[in-house]
Amino acid sequence: xxxxxxxxxxxxxxxxxxxxxxxxxxxxxxxxxxxxxxxxxxxxxxxxxxxxxxxxxxxxxxxxxxxxxxxxxxxxxxxxxxxxxxxxxxxxxxxxxxxxxxxxxxxxxxxxxxxxxxxxxxxxxxxxxxxxxxxxxxxxxxxxxxxxxxxxxxxxxxxxxxxxxxxxxxxxxxxxxxxxxxxxxxxxxxxxxxxxxxxxxxxxxxxxxxxxxxxxxxxxxxxxxxxxxxxxxxxxxxxxxxxxxxxxxxxxxxxxxxxxxxxxxxxxxxxxxxxxxxxxxxxxxxxxxxxxxxxxxxxxxxxxxxxxxxxxxxxxxxxxxxxxxxxxxxxxxxxxxxxxxxxxxxxxxxxxxxxxxxxxxxxxxxxxxxxxxxxxxxxxxxxxxxxxxxxxxxxxxxxxxxxxxxxxxxxxxxxxxxxxxxxxxxxxxxxxxxxxxxxxxxxxxxxxxxxxxxxxxxxxxxxxxxxxxxxxxxxxxxxxxxxxxxxxxxxxx
Amino acid sequence: xxxxxxxxxxxxxxxxxxxxxxxxxxxxxxxxxxxxxxxxxxxxxxxxxxxxxxxxxxxxxxxxxxxxxxxxxxxxxxxxxxxxxxxxxxxxxxxxxxxxxxxxxxxxxxxxxxxxxxxxxxxxxxxxxxxxxxxxxxxxxxxxxxxxxxxxxxxxxxxxxxxxxxxxxxxxxxxxxxxxxxxxxxxxxxxxxxxxxxxxxxxxxxxxxxxxxxxxxxxxxxxxxxxxxxxxxxxxxxxxxxxxxxxxxxxxxxxxxxxxxxxxxxxxxxxxxxxxxxxxxxxxxxxxxxxxxx
Ligand code: HEM
Numbered sequence: 101x102x103x104x105x106x107x108x109x110x111x112x113x114x115x116x117x118x119x120x121x122x123x124x125x126x127x128x129x130x131x132x133x134x135x136x137x138x139x140x141x142x143x144x145x146x147x148x149x150x151x152x153x154x155x156x157x158x159x160x161x162x163x164x165x166x167x168x169x170x171x172x173x174x175x176x177x178x179x180x181x182x183x184x185x186x187x188x189x190x191x192x193x194x195x196x197x198x199x200x201x202x203x204x205x206x207x208x209x210x211x212x213x214x215x216x217x218x219x220x221x222x223x224x225x226x227x228x229x230x231x232x233x234x235x236x237x238x239x240x241x242x243x244x245x246x247x248x249x250x251x252x253x254x255x256x257x258x259x260x261x262x263x264x265x266x267x268x269x270x271x272x273x274x275x276x277x278x279x280x281x282x283x284x285x286x287x288x289x290x291x292x293x294x295x296x297x298x299x300x301x302x303x304x305x306x307x308x309x310x311x312x313x314x315x316x317x318x319x320x321x322x323x324x325x326x327x328x329x330x331x332x333x334x335x336x337x338x339x340x341x342x343x344x345x346x347x348x349x350x351x352x353x354x355x356x357x358x359x360x361x362x363x364x365x366x367x368x369x370x371x372x373x374x375x376x377x378x379x380x381x382x383x384x385x386x387x388x389x390x391x392x393x394x395x396x397x398x399x400x401x402x403x404x405x406x407x408x409x410x411x412x413x414x415x416x417x418x419x420x421x422x423x424x425x426x427x428x429x430x431x432x433x434x435x436x437x438x439x440x441x442x443x444x445x446x447x448x449x450x451x452x453x454x455x456x457x458x459x460x461x462x463x464x465x466x467x468x469x470x471x472x473x474x475x476x477x478x479x480x481x482x483x484x485x486x487x488x489x490x491x492x493x494x495x496x497x498x499x500x501x502x503x504x505x506x507x508x509x510x511x512x513x514x515x516x517x518x519x520x521x522x523x524x525x526x527x528x529x530x531x532x533x534x535x536x537x538x539x540x541x542x543x544x545x546x547x548x549x550x551x552x553x554x555x556x557x558x559x560x561x562x563x564x565x566x567x568x569x570x571x572x573x574x575x576x577x578x579x580x581x582x583x584x585x586x587x588x589x590x591x592x593x
Numbered sequence: 594x595x596x597x598x599x600x601x602x603x604x605x606x607x608x609x610x611x612x613x614x615x616x617x618x619x620x621x622x623x624x625x626x627x628x629x630x631x632x633x634x635x636x637x638x639x640x641x642x643x644x645x646x647x648x649x650x651x652x653x654x655x656x657x658x659x660x661x662x663x664x665x666x667x668x669x670x671x672x673x674x675x676x677x678x679x680x681x682x683x684x685x686x687x688x689x690x691x692x693x694x695x696x697x698x699x700x701x702x703x704x705x706x707x708x709x710x711x712x713x714x715x716x717x718x719x720x721x722x723x724x725x726x727x728x729x730x731x732x733x734x735x736x737x738x739x740x741x742x743x744x745x746x747x748x749x750x751x752x753x754x755x756x757x758x759x760x761x762x763x764x765x766x767x768x769x770x771x772x773x774x775x776x777x778x779x780x781x782x783x784x785x786x787x788x789x790x791x792x793x794x795x796x797x798x799x800x801x802x803x804x805x806x807x808x809x810x811x812x813x814x815x816x817x818x819x820x821x822x823x824x825x826x827x828x829x830x831x832x833x834x835x836x837x838x839x840x841x842x843x844x845x846x847x848x849x850x851x852x853x854x855x856x857x858x859x860x861x862x863x864x865x866x867x868x869x870x871x872x873x874x875x876x877x878x879x880x881x882x883x884x885x886x887x
Contacts, residue, residue, distance in 0.1 A: 152837035159827040395820035521809040
């Protein structure tokens, strides 16, 4: 791509270096220095490798779950968990932010620098590409025809004028554009002159993707752990006015392996109380409504619980998802609050057949006062439909249900990211598969005949070399040309 | 179908081993000829600069034929298995390893045809054989798909595209190894460094867009299945690292001081990253973990 930026195709000088030496846009003083740093390919290379190294650390080292880094207590606890694995390095890795690489200042700085550099590079390359496409460098030194990476000469049995017509006709037949040099002997022919822009588009696409990610991070919203029990309706977080109901949940398993074969949640969406959408959501089949998407993520047991006061008024009735598990006893737990009495209730499921505290079929309620005390006011293991009274309230466990774990997301950056990905892919594919073909031709009289010299830049490319060879053969195939001197040199040094 | 697939796999493995042995014999024959200095300059081919030098042509021909046979047998194995399972070869490490080996063979044969460099086989075939050997250590039983893998078309394309990328990267790796073992200017009748540099570049030109597509399709699928196109899951991060390294390589080839040896070294690094991405399932968890050995 950088071929285009050079003012003169000097044989042997590789394209991109020339680019670094030709300042196309001048900015003053410090800005100029910053600019030259940002547009340096060497820096780009190093930044790419540093980013790769950081990301690699992110795959090799266990990454803390989101939210842990911000909460000092959770962080200390998490670090203790991984300490046996990393030993004395734990503190070092933590200080360097390597347990949350992708949120770390390092990663962000490098990614930002690389994005800026990519943008700067693209801006810098643009004028050169446009220049090469519109006003290419046609006049080249004689030496070019002796040193160019692709070069060949043929002798035609006709005068230079006829030879020139033949060359032009052949190249035009292959859709080359032809520009005559000022000396009357040199021709420049090229094809696909705008393709180098595709490489630029590929680079800019990276900036587009970063923009999309930033838009998502700024204006988007995500709750990956939204739990809801069957029969319950809950407000959709981050989306005022929207609520979701889980009508039912179904799961099925392969008989032979016990692995899940399917699980699905029947969801209904309400906007200000009115139904607006209804769908059975499964893995790979989310419900999308007005920019918000609901994905099936996980599932588990829930308990249908009722709490009534002394007068029989219901203070709570609904499904409580047992969305957490306790390390001790392998039990699952869920929670709800009774604001009227300032109580928090934990609902604990059975740990299995060997659990003597919460036996299979039972559900335990532990009632805590909201004053930070660590001991429950009372705790009772309930059999289905047998109420128990705690703190004057009657607690009833109706039956076991299931809960569904949904991931709820609204990411307005996603379309931008997809646009960037498309540009990235097609930009580079076009850049790689359709090289800009450029040929310089010099026609000179040699006795009664004419000598036609061809030369082209670009690194050794077998298929391009073969294409040039076919073109030249075609030029030499005319009736007047019986005596062809083949002077093709090796296509590479 | 299942049995046929197994037989074809064994046939493919054996052919690949024979192809490697013949390739080694072919390389050795060139070595001897080079030593005896009896080179009659057999450089009559039209592809100038890409002649491999004096070698016993018939041995080389057998090597190539055997490699073709291996590729054909693995193709058959994968096709039979697809019929037996009803989905593409992506559900577990066995299927994916066979597909990877297949990708290497096909990429090698493609570049061999284009550049007439049989000796790439000296590196490419051992990698393919190692993958097949690895596949034999994994139970090849057919298991039903967990829900997340049931999006067939997207997944099939995602993996097929990855296979092409990985195959190309292996060829680039082979070219880089042959490049780096020689002193400047070439030695031992191996392909000339300039040719190897070109082959390395061309394989990345194929592999890089395919890896890009793999990652993008993975992101599309993640968006559909998990509601988030990118979550820094170890496997996707590893493929991102691989992508960055090959991106760095594409730049290294045009930056002074990085060309040649360093660029070739980046190809080795890129291939290491490729293998890390591929085997990553075995040592990191994450959303892709169900694609592991279970
Ligand atoms: C993550 C960031 C980047 C990626 C993935 C990337 C990728 C690529 C790819 C695939 C190519 C080959 C296609 C082509 O020639 O157009 C390329 C070439 C190029 N890149 Fe980048 N690039 C990145 C950043 C940059 C930056 C920051 C600069 C400028 C400092 C830059 C400058 C160039 C130049 C000048 C070429 C042309 C080299 C040639 O003549 O072949 N790139 N890049």
